[in-house]
Amino acid sequence: MKRLFIFLGLTFVLTWIVEFTLMANGGLSGPYAYIVLAGIMFIPALSVVITRLITKEGFKNFGLKPRFKGHIRYYVTAWFAPSLLIVCGALFYFLISPSHFDLTMSNMFQLYRAQGADATQSTLMASFLAQVVVGLLFGPLLNIITTLGEEIGWRGYLLPKLMEMVSGRKAVAISGAIWGLWHAPVIAMGYNYGFDYAFFPWGGILAMIVFGFFAGSFLSYLAIRTKSVLPAAIAHGSLNGFAAISVWVTIGQTSPFIGPLPVGIIGGFGLIVLGTVCFYLIGQPTAAAASDANPS
Template identity: 45%
Template sequence: GGNTIMKRIVIFLAVTFILTWGYEFGVVYPIATGGIAGIPPVATQFVIGAAMFFPALGVLITRLITGEGFKNSLIKPRAFKKSFPWFLLAWLAPAVLATIGAGVYFLAFPQDFDPSMTAMITAQQQAAAATGTGIPTETLSLMMLVQLPVAVVLGPVLNIFTTFGEEWGWRGYLMPKLGAKMRIVPCMLATGVIWGLWHAPLTALGHNYGLGYPGWPVMGILAMCVFCTVMGIIFSYVTIRTGSSLAAAIGHGALNAFVAATALFSVTGGNPFVGPLSTGIVGGSAFVVVAAVMLWDLHRREKAGSLDLPQAGLPDGIRKGDEKAAS
């Protein structure tokens, strides 16, 4: 059939959304809303984190049922020399951009800047006191500051399993498939909005944007779509330049490891729609600028005919057995 790519996209999205949303409404919601008692918060985090594996499962199932096999999996990167700079960028840029955005936020809202992390340290000390242990302020502040470089260096590796679960789906399958069907700018916007909507049940539950804001949950879901579009352009860009969704997984892992760090220096914890967190329009401003430049560059390359978009799976109308027959 001439339109196999579209069929494969639809199957991938249907499988991924049905599995994820089914799991979130059926398992995560009852736990999060206290319907299932006695589950420690750490376990709840794991239960929520497990949803990150469904896009990869969506790719597996789609490739199997459409007879596509595992050709062009977008895992093995292109030549080391070409790929390495983009892997390095994916690894380090999220922390740098999150810090710049937080800097812009604290310049705009200096009254919210707390360089000595008082709010966070007080909270930690109260928690420690409740268990009958006292931790000196200096010790705590040092522990927190040490966590930041550790998050930058180790975060991407520690998070690679969960983030690959997402990125093999979004950047390793959906993005190149859509890219074979539409121009690069609409492809980036569509991938970002789809990725944002995929988060909707968790966003409605307060993930990333909290609860009780005006226009809940629609405003949070819209903000998540914007955030995912911006991040999705950056993750797509490093995937396109390396030919590997692992670059996106490393960038995504770096972002997840560092994203909460900037709130340590905020008196109030900030506003997730504004900053200092990267989910906010000011806190995320450096990401927005980089994403805009990357999007412009992809568009420029497409016009010049030099956009080397990696191909996921097989082209239109071809199944796994067909190439042998054709050759």
């Protein structure tokens, strides 16, 4: 419990100091905002290191051992499932709201023109297809350094510690909620949900906590099954790299709470289903054994 309090205290205090400073200096519209946000992703891992040094815990079971043997299917799932489910969620949304689907990518065309780029329908389509291929095949690898910064903390340290005290499902639910709450200041800056919604920013913060539960259930399942944070970091990287792909073919005013982005209830339908299944499986004896709770 002492180690948990130290880890969470460090993670939240350091993160929120940086984010509230960012908020006071232009928020997400600042020129270096996304560089700062990328740096923030390393804070959970840094907090783990500091906590282990303070408590003299050492660095055994740090969670970085790959453990490929017998677990390749989890790595393949981590690499491709988030991207494919994001596409499925977006397609589901566009089937329900076809007026928001625009294969001509007119919004992106206007954005290119506003930036002085010489955009044509063919160059837009080529750029879109390139984004799809890069996101699907290379997104997890390109993002893994920053996502490891988070996963070492959330699924590599917090989750195992919780699983020593409560059941697997409770540990996953608590860690997912904490992970979602950790994003509160950036949600208040308009990240994911914008500003124009009822109960701002509390509605967005609550939605992020719910998203943290479902996405966290999937990431936790990967970490528990493989006893490593690497598959969770891969899946997290896939999620981050592909999350905004539907923006290319979206037109009109949409609600981020609905879709087509994966943080919406319809756009994220595939992730919700997968997270629910993983949450159920974590409660089964083979996935919830205490020995599986300690990545090494």
